[in-house]
Amino acid sequence: MNRSIQQHALPLTLLTLVLGWYFLPVLFLDHTLFFRDVMKFGLPGKWFQLQMYAEGALPYWNPAIFSGVPFLSLLHPNAAYPLNALLFVGDFPYGYNLFVVVHHGVLVFSVYALMRFWGLSATAATASALVAALGGYFLSLVSLGNQLVSTVWTPLLLLCVQKYFMRPHAGGPHAGGPHCGWLAAAVALVVLQVLGGSPESCVMSMLLVYFASVFLTPGRATQWKRPTRVLAGVSLTAIALSAFQLLPTYRVIQRSIRNWDLGTEFNTKWSLQPEALRHLFATRNFDTFMTTTVVEEVVYLPSLYMGLVPALALFAAAILIRNRAAIFWTGVFAVGVFFALGGNNPVYTFLLSFNPLLQKFRYPEKFFFFSAFAMTFLTGHFVEYLFQSRSRHFLSPFLLLSFLFGALLAGFAVYANGERLGLAASVFAAVLGLAVLAFTGKIRPEWAKTMLVLVVFIDLWMAHSKLVPFIDSRLITQPPEVTRLLPSSPGPYRVFTGGLDREHFRPKSLFPKAPNFLLSHILEKEIANPNLGTVFGLEYADGLMAIELENAWLWTQLFNKSPLDRKKRMLARSNVRYWITGEDTPRHRGNSKGLESGPIREFEDALPRAFLVPSMQQGPKIKLLNTYFAEDFDPRRAVLLDTPVAFQPSERFDGTVQSIEYSPNHVTVRTRQEGNGFLVLLDSYFPGWSVQVDGKPATLLRANHFFRAVSLKSGKHLLHFKYVPEGLVWGQAVSFLAIVLGLTLVLVTAFRRLPVHRWDALKRG
Known part of the structure; x- marks a missing residue:
């Protein structure tokens, strides 16, 4: 067997097993993802796309919510994304589950490949890949749809750009010929990120790649002009290739409230709370998360915990390790936290007042993107550096400071009842013990690194094995019981779900009231709330969108502020005939199927479609x-x-x-x-x-x-x-022109590189 294959076989097999075991329920046990945005956007959006693709059409328009809204133009459903082909594997929702798992795998294996390219050992690269696989930030993205899809390509994009900039030189470690192909791959990856549907993730990804190219390329720390030119070219080319998506999205945004000045409070709604930073060192207990958490207590990112070893790596890099990579990633971590604090950071609030780009980042917590990647990459550097012979001068002060850190952690574990700091203290003791054994020569560094990787795995697995909840796929495949009370063909009429009076009325962005989060998700399906109800063929006068269109927003505002009689009139005049009240469920009503009271009411004066x-x-x-x-x-x-x-x-x-x-x-x-x-x-x-x-x-x-x-x-x-979406025709023309120019450039370059004798032969023949 090839030595290179042998070297990577064990780490890649282990990473595959970790991913397979974590997502075993959704891959092999007939369970499905269902948490938060998965139910509100992920599953309904992918179901609609699958139906459109099956009919041989692109999903330009979604008729099922807000009496019809653009779909492809909204960008966040990633309707033009090539990997949507995974939806056709198996039945729905298995295809959706596979879609998510494949993207998580892209992240994990890309991190491993990038760390190996940076010269780290397979053991250290495996440590970083495990942090990407089981870290709280990345697992939280599993429930956030388009952010996961756009984010996972970042390490692979960074790898391609790094390979391009580390051009071969005589005797260099990366010799092997010009790497223009890596630049083309970088363009393709940026296109995938754009089509993935999270523009904020795309911007943060390019910023991370740019500054990494400036500061981490050997011998080029001060040569910022070339990375600027190259990455500007990559970005502009990717934008041109994605114009068929971006121009329609731009036109839609012009007709949304995103185009308005919404104020500081709106733009800092989801800011990281300073007290949440304690979760960098000890995670919450997710074993009973779904059965003990009430709806209002759920934060944007359920977990910030990337593991105790990454926290120690950050601690060591900030205090003791003085190489270029450690300094850079420590700075990236600080930048991420600085911006993630959002409205809790006075400087951020000041910058927001005059920075139009920053105003587009409605959820400042998204900036933890930088911090999560910084901790992921620092883990590999830490594992590698900790057990190298030249780091002995680093170990003595590190051990002393670590003892102090461990004492503080243990004390905090006693003070903060309910936090998983006892586990964190145990992990810390294991890391410290390995460092002592290696420092005293009681254990070989290779074995110490391997055992430290095992500690990383155990720590993150115990912390996050229940972070991504799964449920029986019948939640999606079986229609809600309440729909059995509807006519077999309720169209062309729309439905409305939920209470109308002030006491029972709740915005559709919230899950229904229930004793815990699990029951609220089940109730979301059982009362056929939008957008999930569209999976079962229902259409709504209201709904949920990530980009609030002016008309949909206005209808919702009028509806929310209207008295009860006006609300009923608005529904009837929006083609809503059936009102699913959610007051009780069919199983509580025996065999009664009356529409005058109970789970379903009928507006007899509803206007026809x-x-x-x-x-x-x-x-x-x-x-x-x-x-x-x-x-x-x-x-x-x-x-x-x-x-x-x-x-x-x-x-x-x-x-x-x-x-x-x-x-x-x-x-x-x-x-x-x-x-x-x-x-x-x-x-x-x-x-x-x-x-x-x-x-x-x-x-x-x-x-x-x-x-x-x-x-x-x-x-x-x-x-x-x-x-036909506005801007689509022009966008298609721009994308087509970009493809033609790109192919022409490739052909011209290929012919220019031909040997003279072959070029002459081609001209003669």
């Missing part, structure tokens, strides 16, 4: 909103328009909508009418929709502020609505 009206009214936006939801307005008699329309009403009007058919990104409506009037379609009005009437382009009108209308003359009509 599409209908014809004989007249119109015009006015400004605020007046239209007040009028449409007013009790004395009859939406079947007139449509409210905010733009002038040439319309001649008829003395007599009668008409009916004969059929309405939905297909991906399209709606087809057939009508018959006597007299001039308007078709009103209670689907969201949004730029990008167009309509043809009897095969000819027609004007699509904004009806009742939120919906669509088309002016029709007497007779039978066939209306065909089509959605």
Whole structure:
């Protein structure tokens, strides 16, 4: 067997076993991921994508929430991401589980490869990879969807860029020819990060790669111009290749509240609390996390604990180790914590007031990205350095300071009841004992490093084995019991879930009230809350989006602030016929299937999805909103328009909508009418929709502020609505041009490198 393969076989096998054992329930035991954003965004979004792909269409438009919203343009669902092909493996939700596990594996093995490239031993690289596999920050990302997808490519991107900058030189350790291919790979990885759907992670990733390229490339610490030029080129090329996604996203953001000045309080909502920094040294107890935690107590990142060995590595690097890598990663850790504190950091608040880019980072805790990677990489350097012969001058003061650190930790373990500091103290004692044995020559350094890696594994496994919760996949595959009370085909009507009065009303971003977090997740499914209910074929007038669009946000604000009778009227006039109250469940009601009380109520005056009206009214936006939801307005008699329309009403009007058919990104409506009037379609009005009437382009009108209308003359009509995201055509053109230019450059470069005699032969032949 090749020596290189032998060298890597054991570490890679061990890492594979660790990942396989951790995710065993979702890979082989018919369980699924379900925690937090997985239920609200992950599973519903991937289910919708899978259905669209199966029909041979791209998911431009999602009709199931907020009466219809853009989908691909929102970016965070990563609808154009190539690795979505994993969704087709097995049945759903197995494909989703595999999607998550594969990405976590990319992170782990990339960290191992990067540490080996930096010259660390296989043992030290394994230690860093274990921190990436079981560290609290990275496991927390499993439940945060697009952040995981964009973040995991960072180590591999850093590896490719480092390989490019460490160009071969005579006798150098990385000799072997030019590495322009690594630059092309870097571009591809940035494209994957962009399509992964987390722009904040992309920005942080490029910043990390840039500064690492400046400070960690041997002999180039002061040569910042070349990394600047190269990485600017990589970024611009990746942006051009991703233009088919980014231009539609840019146009959507212009129509969202993200484009507004939302103030400091909004932009620092999820800031890291200073007291949470204690979790760098001792994790919370997650053994009963789902059964003892109430909904309101869950933080953005459930765990910051990266392990005690990484904490000791940070401690040693900050105090004692003085090489370039240790100094750099210590600084990166400090930067991450500085920005993650967000609103709890006065300097951050000051910077936020005039920094437009920083204002886009709505969740400052995301900046712990830097700190987590810093601790991951420092672990390998620490393991390597601790047992080297030249580090003996470092060990004596390290041991002395470590004794003091351990004493403080043990005292804190007694003081902070409920924290897992007893485990942390035990791990600390094991690390200290190994250092003493190695220092006194009682154990070989290679064995000491191996045992330290085992300590890293045991520490993180015991701390985080229950951090990512799993549940029986029937939570997703079996419809909620409450849906059995709905008609077999509830469409084309929408539903609403949850209480309407002030006592029971809760924003959809929160999980339902329950004694603990596990039951609240189960109740989320059982009352068919959005967005999870879309998996079972339900459509909603409300919902959840990561990018709040102006119309959806406005509808939600009006709804939340309205009295009970107005809320019911808003629902009925948004095509909501069925109200899943959540007051009790079907199993509590025996065989009763009445819709007048209990788990489901029916709005008998709910407007149909599409209908014809004989007249119109015009006015400004605020007046239209007040009028449409007013009790004395009859939406079947007139449509409210905010733009002038040439319309001649008829003395007599009668008409009916004969059929309405939905297909991906399209709606087809057939009508018959006597007299001039308007078709009103209670689907969201949004730029990008167009309509043809009897095969000819027609004007699509904004009806009742939120919906669509088309002016029709007497007779039978066939209306065909089509959605193409704004900016998509131009974005596709830019991406295509970037591909053509890239291929041309590759071919030209290849021909220029041909030997002269072969070049002459090609010209002759």
